[in-house]
Amino acid sequence: MNKNTIKTKRKYFPSEIEPKWRQIWEKEGINKFKENKGSKGKYYNLVELPYPSGDLHLGHWFSFALADVHARHKRMIGYDVFFPNGFDAFGLPAENAAIKRGVHPKDWTMKNIENMRKQFATMGTMIDWDYTAITCLPDYYKWNQWIFLKMFEKGIAYRGTALSNWCETDKTVLANEHIEGGKCWRCGNEVVQKEVEQWFLKITNYADELIWPQDPKVDWPKEVREGQNNWIGRSEGMLLDFEIVEKDRQDNKNKKSIKVFTTRPDTTDGATFMVIAPEHEFAAEIDLKDVSEYIKMSRKKTEMERKEDRTKSGIFTGRYVVNPVTDKQIPVWISDYVLAGYGTGAIMAVPFADERDREFAEKFKLPIIPTSFKSKPKGEKKVNYHLRDWSISRQRYWGTPVPIIHCESCGLVPVLEKDLPVELPYNVDYTPKGKPPLATDEQWLTAKCPKCGTEGAKRDAETLDTFFDSAWYYYRYVSPNYNNGPFEKSEVSKLMPVDVYVGGAEHTLGHTLYARFFTKFFKDLGLVGFEEFAKKRVQHGVILGPDGNRMSKSRGNVVNPDDVVKEYGTDTVRLYLSFMMPYEATAPWSTGAISGIYRFLKRIWEMSQNLEKMDLSTSDYNMMHRTIKKVGEDIDSFSFNTAVSTLMTWLNYLTEKGVSKQEFEVFLKLIAPFAPHFAEELYHSVVKSDNSVHLQEWPSYQSKYLTQEAVQVVVQVNGKLRDTVLVYSPKLKEQKLVEDLVKQSENVSKYLSGQKIRKVIYIEGKLINFVI
RNA sequence: GCGGACGUGGUGGAAUGGUAGACACGCAAGGUUUAGGACCUUGUGCCCGUAAGGGUGUGGGGGUUCAAAUCCUCUCGUCCGCACCA
Numbered sequence: 001m002n003k004n005t006i007k008t009k010r011k012y013f014p015s016e017i018e019p020k021w022r023q024i025w026e027k028e029g030i031n032k033f034k035e036n037k038g039s040k041g042k043y044y045n046l047v048e049l050p051y052p053s054g055d056l057h058l059g060h061w062f063s064f065a066l067a068d069v070h071a072r073h074k075r076m077i078g079y080d081v082f083f084p085n086g087f088d089a090f091g092l093p094a095e096n097a098a099i100k101r102g103v104h105p106k107d108w109t110m111k112n113i114e115n116m117r118k119q120f121a122t123m124g125t126m127i128d129w130d131y132t133a134i135t136c137l138p139d140y141y142k143w144n145q146w147i148f149l150k151m152f153e154k155g156i157a158y159r160g161t162a163l164s165n166w167c168e169t170d171k172t173v174l175a176n177e178h179i180e181g182g183k184c185w186r187c188g189n190e191v192v193q194k195e196v197e198q199w200f201l202k203i204t205n206y207a208d209e210l211i212w213p214q215d216p217k218v219d220w221p222k223e224v225r226e227g228q229n230n231w232i233g234r235s236e237g238m239l240l241d242f243e244i245v246e247k248d249r250q251d252n253k254n255k256k257s258i259k260v261f262t263t264r265p266d267t268t269d270g271a272t273f274m275v276i277a278p279e280h281e282f283a284a285e286i287d288l289k290d291v292s293e294y295i296k297m298s299r300k301k302t303e304m305e306r307k308e309d310r311t312k313s314g315i316f317t318g319r320y321v322v323n324p325v326t327d328k329q330i331p332v333w334i335s336d337y338v339l340a341g342y343g344t345g346a347i348m349a350v351p352f353a354d355e356r357d358r359e360f361a362e363k364f365k366l367p368i369i370p371t372s373f374k375s376k377p378k379g380e381k382k383v384n385y386h387l388r389d390w391s392i393s394r395q396r397y398w399g400t401p402v403p404i405i406h407c408e409s410c411g412l413v414p415v416l417e418k419d420l421p422v423e424l425p426y427n428v429d430y431t432p433k434g435k436p437p438l439a440t441d442e443q444w445l446t447a448k449c450p451k452c453g454t455e456g457a458k459r460d461a462e463t464l465d466t467f468f469d470s471a472w473y474y475y476r477y478v479s480p481n482y483n484n485g486p487f488e489k490s491e492v493s494k495l496m497p498v499d500v501y502v503g504g505a506e507h508t509l510g511h512t513l514y515a516r517f518f519t520k521f522f523k524d525l526g527l528v529g530f531e532e533f534a535k536k537r538v539q540h541g542v543i544l545g546p547d548g549n550r551m552s553k554s555r556g557n558v559v560n561p562d563d564v565v566k567e568y569g570t571d572t573v574r575l576y577l578s579f580m581m582p583y584e585a586t587a588p589w590s591t592g593a594i595s596g597i598y599r600f601l602k603r604i605w606e607m608s609q610n611l612e613k614m615d616l617s618t619s620d621y622n623m624m625h626r627t628i629k630k631v632g633e634d635i636d637s638f639s640f641n642t643a644v645s646t647l648m649t650w651l652n653y654l655t656e657k658g659v660s661k662q663e664f665e666v667f668l669k670l671i672a673p674f675a676p677h678f679a680e681e682l683y684h685s686v687v688k689s690d691n692s693v694h695l696q697e698w699p700s701y702q703s704k705y706l707t708q709e710a711v712q713v714v715v716q717v718n719g720k721l722r723d724t725v726l727v728y729s730p731k732l733k734e735q736k737l738v739e740d741l742v743k744q745s746e747n748v749s750k751y752l753s754g755q756k757i758r759k760v761i762y763i764e765g766k767l768i769n770f771v772i
Numbered sequence: 773g774c775g776g777a778c779g780u781g782g783u784g785g786a787a788u789g790g791u792a793g794a795c796a797c798g799c800a801a802g803g804u805u806u807a808g809g810a811c812c813u814u815g816u817g818c819c820c821g822u823a824a825g826g827g828u829g830u831g832g833g834g835g836u837u838c839a840a841a842u843c844c845u846c847u848c849g850u851c852c853g854c855a856c857c858a
Contacts, residue, residue: 013808088858093858165856177857226775231775307854390855506853506857510855511858580784582785585784586778587785590783593798595797596795599811641785642786645795648794715791720839760838761790766790766791767790
């Protein structure tokens with residue numbers, strides 16, 4: 001080869017080929033989902049829908065680009081891959097941006113969606129955007145309201161109260177993360193714990209159904225199943241009555257008792273005192289200054305602070321109850337380590353058997369007496385759950401309006417189905433005003449009662465938790481324009497359940513549990529015919545900033561994928577994300593190793609211009625077929641990093657021995673899911689095909705090429721490696737032959753000479769171990 | 773506190789009972805006039821040795837096994853979630 005030919009060679013410039021191919025794919029519609037293309041049926045490839053924060057970040061790339069690798073491989077092996085995407089477009093950030101910058105939440109959100117759609121294009125995925133859902137549009141949230149009303153009708157959605165973080169100034173409930181040092185993040189005033197009336201979903205009705213069986217029919221990670229089961233926290237026990245000893249014993253008519261829930265009724269004889277939560281109704285009856293001060297103090301602590309506080313605090317109420325087993329009077333204490341929201345908010349303390357009770361008894365010098373573990377108190381059997389009903393009320397603007405009208409004479413009246421959606425008004429003052437933003441719009445707020453026709457009834461001014469929106473969006477994807485229900489049943493029965501659901505581990509206890517709950521509710525309505533919405537769940541890790549911390553604007557450690565793409569191209573970034581770490585891992589981003597991937601692509605590019613005419617040897621075929629098998633299996637199991645390293649190993653082999661067109665074509669097909677533009681470009685120039693590489697069949701491997709002619713057998717003496725001996729495969733079946741063969745090795749014989757061999761362990765084709 | 777996960781070279785990681793460190797980054801030495809992010813060769817856990825080779829080694833202790841990064845047990849450490857962030 002002379003210098004002239006070198007000069008005419010084309011070099012690899014991602015920026016020249018990537019936009020070109022995306023345009024061609026778009027024009028030819030190769031990523032449009034149409035049924036009955038493949039021979040293996042449908043494959044619903046789902047990724048958690050993104051929040052439109054404004055920019056795609058590396059986390060989105062990690063989710064979507066790698067799920068796309070998986071999807072593309074599925075398509076090549078013959079599935080009709082359904083890969084939609086949408087936006088989880090309601091939520092607080094839009095409202096914050098609006099307050100801070102004076103942009104309307106809707107405008108802010110829709111602009112972000114537009115921008116992110118453009119950024120998504122540069123990722124080179126096969127997402128078909130004809131199937132989508134944007135949760136803040138009336139077309140979508142109409143069905144939120146419809147589902148809510150079905151739940152209301154069935155008693156699943158109800159008004160209740162729960163202890164919540166409450167800001168008295170803004171008249172709003174706050175998330176734990178919106179409390180900074182006990183103060184409201186917006187107004188800076190003190191946050192208190194308060195019983196707040198709000199909408200709930202009775203997810204506890206489904207608690208037993210949501211518990212994962214030992215051996216589930218679907219493939220969800222064990223940590224998710226265990227995590228959810230622990231979260232549901234079913235425990236069987238008893239409700240026991242402890243009679244209150246009245247100060248004035250004459251008043252026996254109104255004898256009252258305090259109920260406790262216990263999982264260990266057999267230890268009741270060891271209960272030497274009772275502890276109730278500061279919010280317990282009995283605590284309010286105590287007219288002691290110290291007690292009311294203690295209650296006031298604990299109202300300032302969040303639930304988390306209470307759980308974390310290791311130095312137990314508490315105060316004696318001055319009152320007693322009767323232990324139903326021993327008949328003895330035991331004192332009643334108040335302490336905030338007892339939570340009002342769990343059980344009955346009161347516990348019988350058995351310091352002999354329970355560590356927390358013991359700490360408390362020791363601190364306050366309360367008696368500790370042994371329990372016989374044989375008590376059989378009278379009481380009602382009761383199953384208690386750690387899982388609480390799901391609070392879905394938000395005193396916010398940017399969400400789905402609750403489709404309920406409060407009528408003075410009829411109470412809570414559902415909006416008629418024909419009047420849905422209850423549209424979110426555009427011009428509303430959403431700055432904090434001490435009432436829900438929607439309540440400031442008198443005209444919107446006032447409505448006619450659908451039941452009695454009274455004018456002047458009020459609409460519910462709260463909006464739904466955005467987790468409500470995201471609990472069922474993947475149903476909407478299958479028929480996004482359907483007008484007669486949340487989704488078209490026939491389409492759902494064709495495409496659901498989801499085949500793989502890719503997302504983050506942070507959704508273990510929230511979103512994925514809610515989605516399962518909705519599916520079970522839909523099943524009860526007769527809308528779907530399956531128990532679980534996703535056959536498989538894959539949870540990926542987090543890419544941290546280069547400094548090892550979570551990426552955040554305030555830390556200034558955000559890596560913008562657009563910049564990396566500009567520098568190296570989409571294909572390099574996709575391959576690097578595949579290669580840098582296992583999909584489940586959490587690790588910092590580092591730019592160092594990315595050049596290795598870029599070099600890898602350049603070497604393949606160079607190789608495409610040096611294809612040789614050659615016959616392939618058996619070991620060439622071994623290498624090729626083993627690579628086909630391993631890469632396919634690894635992509636299927638989301639082990640992208642080892643799939644890429646397998647390709648690198650084959651490339652190293654081919655570089656050394658020279659590459660044929662046949663091998664190279666296979667190589668391109670194997671790398672196509674990772675580097676779609678790159679593979680397409682070379683496929684067209686080398687194979688001279690007009691068809692897309694992405695619509696080609698994935699190469700199949702032949703098992704005859706997976707076994708080699710000769711195998712390295714590891715020889716150990718007493719478990720220590722002494723040599724490896726090459727043995728021809730036909731001989732491997734005969735242990736005696738292998739034994740004799742390896743004994744000839746000098747390295748082995750020097751350890752065996754003069755020794756008595758007590759035992760020989762032979763693992764066919766792998767290892768032989770002499771025990772002496 | 774409760775629940776879950778994890779701990780392997782200078783770095784990311786591979787190996788799920790059978791050759792620890794694949795693959796890659798980095799580093800070192802050598803080669804090569806080397807502009808489209810250069811490339812090629814060799815080496816690279818640690819210790820002894822010119823080498824052959826030997827010893828040692830997967831947070832730490834103990835155990836099971838012919839054989840342990842992998843299984844069991846104790847211990848130390850790190851990370852994540854805990855209900856209104858999405």
